[in-house]
Amino acid sequence: MTIKTDKNPCCFGILNSVFPVSEDGLRETPASCFKCRYKTECLKTAMGGVEGIDVHEEILDRAYESGAIGFFGRWSKKKDMHRQKKIMQKNTREEL
Helix, strand or coil, X not given: CCCCCCCCCCCXXXXXXXXXXXXXXXXXXXXXXXXXXXXXXXXXXXXXXXXXXXXHHHHHHHHHHHCCCCHHHHHHHHHHHHHHHHHHHHHHHHHC
């Protein structure tokens, strides 16, 4: 994961700035981000954190609602995501 530096813009790696939920309930990158030279690294950084796991949970829930994944598959993946979140949060606390 990339560490925010003075060279990066103030919105760098902030998920709700670089990948907000649109009016239709799906996430999309704003047009202003397309011309930024940091866009790829920024989005990877945003998705690499705890909030990124939340986005993957949203995708998993939509897949379950549409019938693309079954109950046990969803349950198993959610359990794994929850475990990953706990590990990330623990590591973040230890760094402070």
